[in-house]
Amino acid sequence: MTVQSGLPQVTVFSLGGTIASTNSPGGPAAGVRPRLGARELVDSVPQLSEVAKLETVAFRQTPSGDLSLSDLVSLAAEITKRFDTGDMGVVVTQGTDTIEETSFALDLLVRGPRPVVVTGAMRNPTLAGPDGPANLLAAVQVAASPQAAGLGTLVVFNDEIHAARFVRKTHTSSPATFRSLTAGPLGWMVEGRPRIAFRAPALQGTPTGVGEDVPAVALLKSTLGDDFRLVEQVEALGYAGLVVESFGGGHVPARVVPVLERLARRLPVVLASRTGGGELLRETYGFPGSERDLLSRGLIPSGFLDGLKARILLSLLLAAGAGPADARNAFEQLNMSVSAPIDARAGS
Structure with missing residues (x-):
């Protein structure tokens, strides 16, 4: 070249x-x-x-x-x-x-x-x-x-x-x-x-000093009729944190709320949406298991991050030595950075 x-x-x-x-060596039949x-x-x-x-x-x-x-x-x-x-x-x-x-x-x-x-x-x-x-x-x-x-x-x-x-x-x-x-x-x-077409602001709250030993973080998706028994096993299985992909804007069945609250007292638990688009709600619904209820019990809002990306951020924060309070602050900073003024200049 x-x-x-x-x-x-x-x-x-x-x-x-x-x-x-x-x-592969076996030819097309082998894939x-x-x-x-x-x-x-x-x-x-x-x-x-x-x-x-x-x-x-x-x-x-x-x-x-x-x-x-x-x-x-x-x-x-x-x-x-x-x-x-x-x-x-x-x-x-x-x-x-x-x-x-x-x-x-x-x-x-x-x-x-x-x-x-x-x-x-x-x-x-x-x-x-x-x-x-x-x-x-x-x-x-x-x-x-x-x-x-x-x-x-x-x-x-x-x-x-x-x-x-x-x-x-x-x-x-x-x-x-x-x-x-x-x-x-x-x-x-x-x-x-x-x-x-537009320039997204630089991310804030990103982890520093990340080592190659990255703690395990679980990701669980909310589904209709699930009894969430896996949540009760997260800590016993050695996970250092949990991301919950909730229904809609940030909702789970009422019966799982006490389990998530107990876990959030010991590990960082991040609340995301399973929808894949939009931003997690914070102040709209007030029923048991709603986003207002869960956030009041110590869960960390993921903001615009879906469950996959929230897990990446939490994993790297924990690998950098962050505790639950540090993780909460980092998620807040990252989400605030996206709402910063955007330079709308088109590229040439």
Whole structure:
């Protein structure tokens, strides 16, 4: 690959996933698995040589469900080293199954204005019309653009640019699977250039001093008729915290309220919504098991964070040594930062 001089420096880290998957040694009948590294992915998209000077790191080679928060703490440290040596931006390729979680973890862990851009593919390279090359090209174009500075970690997919704090995977197989239900995408790609429609404020309350030993945090979803017996086992099973995905704006059955209140006296318990969009209510409903009732009993409101992202934040806070009061303060700060004034300038 011929590299032009004067181009910005961008490093591509590969973690595996569909974008890196091809036929296994047993042939097509055995299915595809992650086999390609960052260098092979970059070499398959010759247009990249016109966008940036690229270095590649095959950091992991695994389905994204096998990644851990410890892996991401290590990756964030390597990304920081690249920024310290002058990289304009960084691209991370991985499986789509956990992008909404890994990208938010990197948003919390990587400091500074330079962008981290996460991408992947829904169609592996053995299929007609694989989307990985186009997504990788767009991701590098965003990472190399001054327009992306200060936007935190981004997910670039299907020519849309999403903030990691809002994005979700919403479909099992569609190339348009990634959506930001609460806020919409920050921008889009046109003719190889990122267009930024609005700029989300920098996150506050992010954890510092996170170690690779990340305590376990449970995530439980409210379902009709569930007796929530698992909640009573959370502490005994060794979990350091709990995130409850509640009904609607923040509601659980009345019968589970005493159990959650007792647990919240000993562990941080975060209340999120299972809906995947919007913000947790605080002051609307007053029946037993409503958001007002639960918050008055010590549960921590997740705000705009869904259950998956609330679990990521709580896990990293605990890994940084935060106690329940620290965790509550961090969630409050992070949610207040999103309501800060937004720069509505469009990118060019």
